[in-house]
Amino acid sequence: MAASKSALDPLDLFNIRAELSDDERMVQDSVARFVDEQAIPVMREAFEQHRFPRELISQVAELGLLGSSIDGYDCAGLNSISYGLICQELERGDSGLRSFVSVQSSLVMFPIYAYGSEEQKQRWLPAMAKGEAIGCFGLTESQGGSDPSNMKTHAKKDGNDWILNGSKMWITNGTIADAAIIWATTDEGVKGFIVEKDMPGFTAQEIENKFSLRASITAALFFDGVRIPAANVLPGVTGLKGPLSCLTQARYGITWGVIGAAQACLDEVIRYTADRVLFDRPRSHTQSIQIRLADMARRITTAQLLSLQLGRLKDRGELHPTQVSLAKWNNCRAAIDIARDARDILGGSGISAEFVPIRHMLNLESVITYEGTETVHQLIVGQELTGVNAFG
Ligand SMILES: Cc1cc2nc3c(=O)[nH]c(=O)nc-3n(C[C@H](O)[C@H](O)[C@H](O)COP(=O)(O)OP(=O)(O)OC[C@H]3O[C@@H](n4cnc5c(N)ncnc54)[C@H](O)[C@@H]3O)c2cc1C
Numbered sequence: 001m002a003a004s005k006s007a008l009d010p011l012d013l014f015n016i017r018a019e020l021s022d023d024e025r026m027v028q029d030s031v032a033r034f035v036d037e038q039a040i041p042v043m044r045e046a047f048e049q050h051r052f053p054r055e056l057i058s059q060v061a062e063l064g065l066l067g068s069s070i071d072g073y074d075c076a077g078l079n080s081i082s083y084g085l086i087c088q089e090l091e092r093g094d095s096g097l098r099s100f101v102s103v104q105s106s107l108v109m110f111p112i113y114a115y116g117s118e119e120q121k122q123r124w125l126p127a128m129a130k131g132e133a134i135g136c137f138g139l140t141e142s143q144g145g146s147d148p149s150n151m152k153t154h155a156k157k158d159g160n161d162w163i164l165n166g167s168k169m170w171i172t173n174g175t176i177a178d179a180a181i182i183w184a185t186t187d188e189g190v191k192g193f194i195v196e197k198d199m200p201g202f203t204a205q206e207i208e209n210k211f212s213l214r215a216s217i218t219a220a221l222f223f224d225g226v227r228i229p230a231a232n233v234l235p236g237v238t239g240l241k242g243p244l245s246c247l248t249q250a251r252y253g254i255t256w257g258v259i260g261a262a263q264a265c266l267d268e269v270i271r272y273t274a275d276r277v278l279f280d281r282p283r284s285h286t287q288s289i290q291i292r293l294a295d296m297a298r299r300i301t302t303a304q305l306l307s308l309q310l311g312r313l314k315d316r317g318e319l320h321p322t323q324v325s326l327a328k329w330n331n332c333r334a335a336i337d338i339a340r341d342a343r344d345i346l347g348g349s350g351i352s353a354e355f356v357p358i359r360h361m362l363n364l365e366s367v368i369t370y371e372g373t374e375t376v377h378q379l380i381v382g383q384e385l386t387g388v389n390a391f392g
Contacts, residue, residue: 043094061131073125084256092260095363096216106250108135115236138168174219192234258335
């Protein structure tokens with residue numbers, strides 16, 4: 001039986017593309033081209049070699065993808081839908097590349113822009129937009145990332161300076177960062193500090209032997225009496241709302257990013273099942289495979305609609321963090337389930353690096369964990385519905 005061609009894009013069944021402005025489509029196309037032509041071959045190899053491909057940073061910067069939502073300071077000033085599309089296309093390549101851009105943009109440049117002094121903005125934002133300075137974001141500590149209120153890292157005032165002691169765990173970009181945004185308790189509440197790589201007492205140690213996000217750097221950071229001048233404190237925020245507001249930005253991007261990973265997996269299995277003949281029939285001609293592919297498309301479509309609406313709310317200044325939690329939970333769950341099912345559909349080939357699902361599947365184990373685990377986001381939504389905090 002010959003297969004007839006669909007009028008719909010299997011990776012965009014509800015034609016989200018038609019909802020985009022010309023500018024947004026242009027952003028998507030230019031990032032997609034970069035990912036297909038330059039990033040995917042490098043990322044696959046980098047994943048196998050367990051290294052972050054620093055050689056891609058200058059290209060990512062040239063495309064204006066670092067701090068793309070910031071207006072001024074040599075940044076592109078794009079809207080939230082464009083930022084989402086950037087994340088989606090990058091993660092279609094590899095979650096590690098998207099993680100690099102998310103951290104630099106949403107977790108480092110955003111707090112400097114939102115809470116930094118003019119001097120801090122002038123010093124860091126243009127350099128970070130060009131990829132000449134790299135940043136990392138330190139909130140998580142070894143005693144439990146889900147409970148940041150149990151923070152032990154502490155800064156104490158000493159004249160005009162602060163003395164920082166403690167450690168951070170699981171920090172993306174940690175060993176290549178020129179500036180680390182470190183959240184620490186103080187007598188005045190939680191504050192953000194810009195810790196520079198050469199400050200005495202600051203060390204970063206790479207976490208090795210990861211089976212997930214192998215093409216991304218993850219590190220432990222240690223602060224042993226690091227003296228930090230007052231000029232390196234973010235003056236505009238005190239309290240956990242500082243880091244949590246950064247997480248809302250990054251989680252928003254993740255909701256889009258994981259769609260890209262899921263699309264890459266669906267794309268691969270649609271092609272594979274059309275060619276793979278077992279028991280005299282291509283796999284795609286069987287009901288069980290069609291139901292599994294249809295379910296992947298249903299989940300991708302739902303995720304796309306959630307992210308699109310989130311982006312519109314964000315651009316109107318109406319975004320609520322609970323909405324981001326629901327979408328981060330839904331979209332990560334969809335993507336990881338799709339990647340795992342795609343790996344299974346490929347049979348033995350599914351464990352080979354020649355095919356994308358296993359790499360996405362392994363990466364998504366980190367993505368579903370970081371920036372709030374699935375349980376954390378479920379409890380945030382639960383609290384919204386009931387008015388009761390059930391975390392304890
Ligand atoms: C690759 C990678 C990169 C990362 N990058 C960064 C970074 O750049 N900066 C940064 O600050 N952090 C980063 N993180 C840390 C990440 O945010 C944490 O791993 C995450 O928040 C979970 O914290 P934890 O690992 O300490 O797990 P825990 O908080 O110890 O959670 C363990 C388990 O308990 C569950 N749990 C938690 N609370 C509850 C509850 N109330 N009820 C029931 N179950 C619960 C969780 O869902 C999870 O299953 C990164 C992590 C990874 C893996």
